[in-house]
Amino acid sequence: MNEQSEGKNKNNRRQFLKNLGLIGTGAVAGGAAIYSGYRFEKSKDESGERIRVLTADNKLVEVDKSALKEITLDITELQKRGREGLPGHRWVMVIDLSRCRNARKCMEACQGAHQLRAEQHHINVLQMQDSPTTAPYYMPKPCQHCDNPPCVSVCPVDATFKRADGIVLIDNERCIGCRFCIAACPYSARVFNWFDPKDAELHKDQLYDVELNVPQKKGTISKCLFSADRLRVGKMPYCVSACPNGVYYFGDENEDAVTNGTTKETFRLSKLLRDNAGHLLMEELGTKPRVYYLPPKNRLFEFPDKNILDNEHHT
């Protein structure tokens, strides 16, 4: 009795599988027919015109014109490309302290581009004097875009992040305003929007670009971005272009080349640093900055206030 019913079951199963196979084959054949029909219909749309396109990783490819789709720059796309960065580059800045005369054009250009208040500095030109017996000098101080950034380590929500191209950005759509990064940064490179940002009403409908960090947002951090938006279109950062005194060099460590923002002359980065004894700011903290300084030697101008050590924060 049992055996019999088992045999019957087996038969049933075999029959079922057979049927399933038939249905499957039929479905695939039908699907293929529909698909080829679709392809045929679709091929009518193809213009036949081929276009060469340079991809983001520098490959030249050919595609049909009809396959091209313009990407609208919505917030999702801006955020995506802002976090990915510019592949293949390692941005680097060199600041020549012997040339800075405190013209402050860099500060102006920067504050204008990033919609900052007068007291908010992404780049700040500081009056420095290392010790009472040494000469004072001016030191422009942007974010150092550290390779070991303390600010990024402490951020609880990945609002500030390090890109593969070396830039440290801040996403004010993510920032919760805890200011742990301000506490952690030894270069005082970060500012906070304590109130509604400058001209908030004017910029309120502007699309947020993480590479420019505008519009600024109340209750979030802002900082120097190495003008990531300008680099994307092949231009030098705002501060670098604005300098009248040839203080800034900007370039790509991978190419070992930096270009002076004022004279547009290009130099070999390694040679420039070697010949001029380039150094990093507070290297001993292990932050691995991406901004190099050339020493303030042979300055051809007078420093206005020789006793700055007395009225500095130290006392």
Place this chain on the structure above:
Amino acid sequence: MSEIKNEYIKLDKSAEQITTDLMRPVNLSIGFKAWMAFLIISLAVCIYAYTIQLNIGLGVTGLRDYVSWGMYIANFVFFVAASLIGMLIGAVLGLIGIKWITPLVRIAEIIAVAFAAVAGLVIISDMGRPERLPYVLMYGRIQSPILWDVTVVTTYLVMSLLLYFLPLIPDLAIGKDKLQGVPKIHKIIYNILSLNWVGSEEQIKIIHKSVRILLILIIPVAFAIHTVTSWLFAVTPRAGWDSTIFGPYFLSGAFVAGSAAVIIAMFFFQKNYKLKDYITDFHFDKMGKLLFLVSIVYFYFNLNEFLVPGYKLKQADAIHLQALFNGNWAKLFWATQIFGLILPLILLLFRKMRKAFPILIISIFVIAGAWLKRYIIVVPTQEHPYLPIQNVPDYFMGYTPTLIETAITAASIILVLIIITILSKFFPVIPIWETVHENKTDQKS
């Protein structure tokens, strides 16, 4: 050795008498209502201050780009600190079998729950975008000490709540029959919360076991919450925060703040709830000795924290220490160290000073000092960054708390008082079941 361990007050009372005594404060007296009304009105005023901050931004505080952490963070650290006393008294002293803590355990646990719960809230007042709080869970990065802090503070709060609630269950069962002069709803709540407790051997075993496990587990969690809180500062490269002993330094300081808080609470409960027979001079004396012990450990860490960098005087440390020792922070620094630590240490050596009233005064100084000490740890360091503060308005160089942020800070303290008041007024503040039980075994022996 066992003699010292088992030292506690023997009550010359029947179980019936003890139950009545300890249940008596559980009622909604006029005094309680007036006190709660006062607290709630003050809280409402202070919450109005917070709405101003929400509208205008954190700019309503005295904080700016250089000193960007101030009173809120100092207050947060203080709250986390004060909450640790629940672990010290309940777990450390409890597990090594110290008997005199019986009437104090619940007070310590109430303080732990109140401060830990509000610590979680006050940190939100420091956020530039409080509505993004869920981001901490959604996008949390495990590298950030803030994540560690959120995790351990919530864990500690839940465990402290359990350690408050579990030993309360037998008392709730007693209370649902014995409570007098309270609204019906009060008894219903007691009935529900008592979870059908009948005092069977099985139930007693379960409670003992779970409390014991919690007591063991809460020790590392409590160590973690304050160590991690100290790391919010110690992981940064700033002079004054860049210290390797911040974990134990904060931890020892926490016990000082917490012990003082318990002594103050003991005094008010003894007076207002008429518990003179249960919280006695003997308990104040013991707590005085505990306060001395934790204070001398804290003093030792202070010595290390200031003397070692003070000897070397590396440039950045020198600037920081100069500001504390004889610069613009000197008055506050020395007042805090002398009146909040050194003087109490000397006074606590005398038996007379460990009596109820003198030790209350000492504890008020200690707890005020503990709060100010957090302020001195948080603020001055930020006034001396590595690079000079330039091209900003002059007031960016320092920090003065505004009225609004003081009010918001006051709100958090009021909230702590509300929680303490409610927990100690709706439920018996001294464990009834345990007191009766201990007294019984004592009379037998």
